[in-house]
Amino acid sequence: MTTTEPAPADHDAPTTADEPALLAWLARMRDEQPVWRDRFGMYHVFRHADVHTVLRDPATFSSDTGRLSPVARTTNRGMLTQIDPPEHRRMRMVVSSAFTPKRVAALEPRIRAITRSLLDDVAGDAFDLVDALAFPLPVTVIAEMLGLPASDHGMFREWADRLFSMQVDDPTDPELGPRVEAAMADIRGYLVERVRERRAAVADGTAGDDLITALVAAEIVTDGSPVLLDDEEAANFSLLLLLAGHITTTVLLGNALRTFHDHPLPDGRNVWTVLGEDPASIPAAIEEVLRLRSPFAQTGRVTTRDVEIAGTTIPADRFVLPSLLSANHDERAFADPEAFVLDRGIGGGAQTAFGHGVHFCLGAPLARLEGRVALEELTARYAALDPVDTDAAALRPYPRGVLGVRNLPVRGTPRHEG
Ligand code: HEM
Numbered sequence: 001m002t003t004t005e006p007a008p009a010d011h012d013a014p015t016t017a018d019e020p021a022l023l024a025w026l027a028r029m030r031d032e033q034p035v036w037r038d039r040f041g042m043y044h045v046f047r048h049a050d051v052h053t054v055l056r057d058p059a060t061f062s063s064d065t066g067r068l069s070p071v072a073r074t075t076n077r078g079m080l081t082q083i084d085p086p087e088h089r090r091m092r093m094v095v096s097s098a099f100t101p102k103r104v105a106a107l108e109p110r111i112r113a114i115t116r117s118l119l120d121d122v123a124g125d126a127f128d129l130v131d132a133l134a135f136p137l138p139v140t141v142i143a144e145m146l147g148l149p150a151s152d153h154g155m156f157r158e159w160a161d162r163l164f165s166m167q168v169d170d171p172t173d174p175e176l177g178p179r180v181e182a183a184m185a186d187i188r189g190y191l192v193e194r195v196r197e198r199r200a201a202v203a204d205g206t207a208g209d210d211l212i213t214a215l216v217a218a219e220i221v222t223d224g225s226p227v228l229l230d231d232e233e234a235a236n237f238s239l240l241l242l243l244a245g246h247i248t249t250t251v252l253l254g255n256a257l258r259t260f261h262d263h264p265l266p267d268g269r270n271v272w273t274v275l276g277e278d279p280a281s282i283p284a285a286i287e288e289v290l291r292l293r294s295p296f297a298q299t300g301r302v303t304t305r306d307v308e309i310a311g312t313t314i315p316a317d318r319f320v321l322p323s324l325l326s327a328n329h330d331e332r333a334f335a336d337p338e339a340f341v342l343d344r345g346i347g348g349g350a351q352t353a354f355g356h357g358v359h360f361c362l363g364a365p366l367a368r369l370e371g372r373v374a375l376e377e378l379t380a381r382y383a384a385l386d387p388v389d390t391d392a393a394a395l396r397p398y399p400r401g402v403l404g405v406r407n408l409p410v411r412g413t414p415r416h417e418g
Pocket of ligand 1: 081
């Protein structure tokens, strides 16, 4: 039996670089075409309930994109985000103990010390928030967890920038795989070297307790017998932690400042002022920022069988792109979704920026902690802190997929002069 697929789309989706156009388009699509087949044959899913349906069902919506793309099959090896159950659970367990709320909470003093030292280094009241804090804070934290030296941070930024700045006009372009490969080759080579060093250290009993050591020492039980990750798998897993561990939190902090600036509370009060008076409301504010400006606008899955979503039948072996950003703006799930409402509820609730289901973000407790500490320290220092430029050229928004900016010039009003 063959399924008749919807006709190819007559337009492209706006990119994350044009946020107002993207949000307006998503709102229209949620109403008019909750499942949309783009001209590359990928199915976008826009409504909150449907996004959850996709993310809850890994048997039908596989994360193993290597099924459709031979290049992905090698680049995905060891990448937790691309592995389906039951292997996924075994792999996730190798590092999950480092990310429990309790283990993460123990990092708070170190995160606060890094934040204070970075803010002490800021000269003057006008500075770039991304350069000063939003990039160096999360990259320092995740690099320390992985056991990578501070002197290499500049290199990580360059690599991440190269990867997330790639212009992808046609996601089905066979050249795309080799381009991604090329953008990742340096960092992969660097991490393979670190993996080999750790393996040698484990062998001669001098290993520390960092995450790369945990990865090379872990025995994954497959088909009843324990197997070690090979160098490539351990390097890919480390790469995911390194990239996922900083770029998203960098984006979150920039998004927070921009959202406080352009979304006053429904009663007209300025969010920054409220957070300064009541730091206990910072976690709730972070959830609203994640909802309104979700750093990962969408994620990806591949269908393993024909399946119907919102009245559209998606055949087997198709890319499906659940839009986390759209789900988070869905009026079917959130009352007055464009408003910044502080008391929607702490702890995630229905907010979907960290995903949903078995791949729910492993680093969510860490990202929330970093965001909270950063905003506590910033609001304690500055009575006001506002973006000075909203011009896209100055902010350099990411071109696709990631909703956020690579620069954010701000001006602060210190609480205590001198
Ligand atoms: C605001 C910050 C962050 C956001 C918005 C975010 C978002 C996400 C999302 C949406 C997923 C699910 C992807 C999918 O289902 O396909 C995910 C998975 C993941 N995230 Fe995060 N993330 C953030 C911070 C972090 C941090 C700090 C780490 C630390 C290492 C991290 C590590 C991971 C890992 C390892 C996964 C894969 C989990 C799995 O496949 O089981 N993330 N993240």
